[in-house]
Amino acid sequence: MSPEEQQEAPIVPPPPGSVADLFAAVLPDVKFQAAQGALDVILTVDREDLRRVLRAAKDDPRLDFKYLRCLSGVDHMEAGVEVVYHLYSYTHKHNVTIKARLPQDDPRLPSATSIWRGADWHEREAAEMFGIFFEGHPNLVPLLLPEDMTDHHPLRKDSPLAEIEEWQAERAGLAAGEAGEAEE
Amino acid sequence: MIGGNVWLDAFVRLLAVLGLAILVVLILTYVERKFVGRIQMRLGPMRTGPYGILQSIADTVKLVVKEDLRPASADRWVYELAPIAAFVPAFAVLVALPFTDSWGVRVLNLGLFYVVAVSALSVLGYIMAGWASDNKYALLGAMRSAAQLISYEIPVVLALLALAMVAGSLDLVKIVEAQGRVPFIVWQPLGFFIFLAGMLAETSRRPFDVPSAESEIVGGPWIEYSGIRWSILFAFTEYTTMFGLSVFGALIFLGGWNWPLGLDLGWWWQLLLIFVKATLLIMTTLWMSATFPRLRIDQLMGFCWKILLPMAFLQIFFNGLILVYKWPDWTLLLTSGAALVFTAFLIYDATRVRAPVRAPAGGVTS
Amino acid sequence: MTVEQEQGLETLEINVNMGPQHPATHGVFRMVLTVDGERVVDLVPHIGYLHRGAEKLSENLDYRQAIGLQDRTEYLAAFNAELCYVMAVEKLAGLEVPERAQYIRVILAELNRITSHYMFMGAFATDIGVFGTAFTYGFREREYIQDLFEEVSGDRMMYAYFRPGGVAWDAPDNFKERVRWVCRQTRVGISDIDGLLTTNEVFVARTRGIGAISSQKAIDYGLSGPVLRACGLKVDLRREEPYSIYDRFDFDIPTGERGDSFDRYWVRLEEMRQSVRIVEQAVEQMPDSGPILPEKLPRRLRCPPGEVYMRAENPRGEYGIYLVSKGGDKPYRLKVRSPSYCNLMALKEMTVGHYVADAVVVLGSIDIVLGEVDR
Amino acid sequence: MEVEKAAATATPEAEAKAPAEVAVEAAPQVMPKRGVEIEAERLRPVQVEPGKALYRQVLPGVLQVPADLVIAAARKSSLWPMTFGLACCAIEMMATYMSHHDLDRFGIVPWASPRQADVMIVAGTVTKKMAPAVKLLYEQMPNPKWVISMGACATNGGPYTRYDRVLQGVDKIIPVDVYVPGCPPRPEALMDGLIALQNKIMEERKKIG
Secondary structure (H helix, E strand, C coil): CCHHHCCCCCCCCCCCCCHHHHHHHHCCCCCCEEEECCCCEEEEECHHHHHHHHHHHHHCCCCCCCEEEEEEEEECHHHCEEEEEEEECCCCCCEEEEEEEECCCCCEEECCCCCCCCHHHHHHHHHHHHCCEEECCCCCCCCCCCCCCCCCCCCCCCCCCCCHHHHHHHHHCCCHHHHHHHCC | CCCCCHHHHHHHHHHHHHHHHHHHHHHHHHHHHHHHHHHCCCCCCCCCCHHHCCHHHHHHHHHHCCCCCCCCCCCHHHHHHHHHHHHHHHHHHHHCCCCCCCCCCCCCCCHHHHHHHHHCCHHHHHHHHHHHCCCHHHHHHHHHHHHHHHHHHHHHHHHHHHHHHHHCCCCHHHHHHHHCCCCHHHHCHHHHHHHHHHHHHHCCCCCCCHHHCHHHHCCHHHCCCCHHHHHHHHHHHHHHHHHHHHHHHHHHCCCCCCCCCCCCCCHHHHHHHHHHHHHHHHHHHHHHHHHCCCCCHHHHHHHHHHHHHHHHHHHHHHHHHHHHHCCCCHHHHHHHHHHHHHHHHHHHHHHHCCCCCCCCCCCCCC | CCHHHHCCCCCCCEEEEECCCCCCCCCCCEEEEEEECCEEEEEEEECCCCCCCHHHHHCCCCCCCHHHHHHHHCCCCHHHHHHHHHHHHHHHHCCCCCHHHHHHHHHHHHHHHHHHHHHHHHHHHHHHCCCCHHHHHHHHHHHHHHHHHHHHHCCCCCCCCEECCEECCCCCCCHHHHHHHHHHHHHHHHHHHHHHHCCCHHHHHHHCCCCCCCHHHHHHHCCCCHHHHCCCCCCCHHHHCCCCCHHHCCCCCCCCCCCCHHHHHHHHHHHHHHHHHHHHHHHHHCCCCCCCCCCCCCCCCCCCCEEEEEEEEECCEEEEEEEEECCCCCCCEEEEECHHHHHHCCHHHHHCCCEHHHHHHHHHHHCCCHHHHHC | CHHHHHHHHHHHHHHHHCHHHCCCCCCCCCCCCCCHHHHHHHHCCCCCCCCCCHHHHHCCHHHHHHHHHHHHHHHHHCCCEECCECCHHHHHHHHHHCCCCCHHHHCCCCECCHHHCCEEEEECCCECCCHHHHHHHHHHCCCCCEEEEEHHHHHHCHHHCCCCCECCCHHHCCCCCEEECCCCCCHHHHHHHHHHHHHHHHHCCCCCC
């Protein structure tokens, strides 16, 4: 799919009384862009506000998002890299999705490990797969990839998969020592 | 005696027992796989010979011609000698066992003492193997086996001492004869239980297979051994010990070549009875090892020192009381049986209590 | 002052490496234990030995082809993983699933939960030291259910049977009788395992109090599934956010008290019984015939732009699919939130302070699937 | 439990002190280049050394033919695989050991340590991160040794072949004797592969050291 064909989802405002209103009440000075997703309410915040928002989301009793469901990175190519937090509250039984968009050339973000311990491996994975740098992460070394492999981010859109036929042919003709360079 | 020559006679008898040991090991490996297979709803070996009876021979031939590896960092001589050091005590047990009332390699006056003393020496081979392999799993396994084998020796010795009190002798033949029609398992059920636990521990069978724990330390001391050395260290030693201790247990607890109806048809009958009783013990061992989980090292030691050892002392105390005051025989059964029931309750109770097993996270001393 | 210091002796902590090939690591997980004697002082998990890029590959396959990779990601409960994925696609594409297909899906997913737990029972007991007997018990029962799966979907493990909007083809005619038979068989099998393990003194001694974690910490680490329920929390996505048709069934949520390994085992055992209950109810309610796919299903499935985070209760916990679409017939981004991955994060917390032998038990009680951890 | 409480109280303080609150630093950390040499080392195939059979040097030529026959028959009847599950295929491999299929009928029992194993069943995807471990395990096995590549992933990468971190078949690093197709292969297919290996051992009995 070429970049021209890609369409962004239209922003549907969430219904009144949703989690978005709660966030607005808790953090009146933060700018949210709220949208209703297929299941959850999606809040997009600026990178600078992200840490405050996450901290409030966990600690404020009205929100009480004690459970970090998932943390994912999404590569939007020219539009930057997106980090998505899926949160859940066991007490209020509500969900929210919090997003922050980072520029492609400067993907830095404060780490959420001190808020949810469960964010640890998720952030390491996002870091190695997308090259996002989580500031304040205690141990930001590659997790799934070998530890020496820090310049290659497989899930970025600019690292494509190999074509099967040419890949096999190329491999068959190679000596073992050259295999390393061949993958670049 | 053959030709009046003591040495020739001893040599022939030793050869016979060695041949017996090899035969028994071959049969036992096959039987174990079949038996455990049946417990697990499998068939076990089927393709090597009819019903797979040649399976253990195939295994042996394969292991003998397999490459014999020695890790580069291993301590050479200790590594190479460890299998021998483990096997010799296991074999030496067989030397003192009377297989009929008149045949054994040597029937010793202190047979009971000798068997117990010698069977504990295998631990030396395990420690040598674990140390020389230069492997952390092997070292852990060696430490565990040292702790386990030596600890379990103590309650077993005490239980056998209690039995010797009742029999009035340390000579195995005399002990068998003292049993007559009623084997000592009836008079000493607690002693038998302790002996069984000790036997399981000695042969590293579940639930006491901590030294070789396959899902934790992948075989323990013999993790680095391959080929013939491994087969000596592991298979040969283990099965010979099992066979030796089973025959020993059959002699002292199950009445040896006696049986309740008092019929004696000659040496072949005695031999048959011994083997049937030993087989019963071996099958019990295999059955337990196929169904029990494994204990942890501290639980294993706790079981030995906190339950078995006091109970063994209790048994000696009761026996002394009864023998000194010449109370009737059934009081032996009564006291020992009551103590066994109490032991069972202790074991049951120990698993009910949820002891805090977790040490502080900041590091453990001692 | 300890004895060692008085006598000038030295104690040394050694590092023990377990894995990537080790009988207790359930695949290619690797952990480096620092041990003081037999006590574990520190634990460093290493994963990624099975990282094979299912997420990346899914971005280059269309929505239906990517189902196959979901099977291979969560290979012990493939139907559950497929169910979560196809529900995510349905949410995005706005597809309605016919009634009969819903029931087929739920029955298969619940039976797959049982097979997965059978696998756990076997592997867990083997970690504790049962010599394969529990394993063979579990696998015998598992094979009966797998035969059913094969009759329905055509494969033993990688089913690829659920489709966005329904299932690939209709279930065989004798489906209901077969499911009822399997249910009866499974009840017997569960009680076999129960009898073999639950009251065994050695088993209890080895699992009680091992790897306990408090419920607050469990939530903080993002644990889910039986590991979380063993801490005493009565949470189950099938009940909290009922997906598919789970709101029509009556079932209990078993919980533990102490959050230790025994409770995890027990919660799973009870869950199997509840799954049988759900399956039996579903068989009774299931319509005998009817469509299995929506009528107007396009030949080439396209999703409108948007995103969804679909979650489902899998045998190991909350399985999440984060699916981003930008139009077109391929997912723009597919992220799998795998329960084992999150549960494994708490391994160090659970293990430190226990014996080496307990590290194996704790790892077994979390019940990881490496395909799902590394993806 | 006391320990639990102590640890629980310790964490909030640690959390407050956590460095995550500090101001955003300047440039992102420069990450080092991936080691090309390390990667090449990871993918270097193992050197296969022929086995040195003692009995060949000892036995006279007349006895070698029956000895070869007996030894090969023993070897094929007692193939001990290493328990080495990598991925999905490992589940089918386990199913083959279990009661419905029972590889023990052929004398095949799994053994955990590579030192006591004869055959390595590579059951699953071999990634480049895993490749050094696979090579090490192969080298640790004593001669004679065989390798079965089970499933599509081990054979050529299978459905994951296009991904960068997946090895395009285990035969790139270690020699493979039997390939078993399937994704995953059914237990019957694995049994067939093992029987094929047995036949191969009988046919090549004069060459195996």
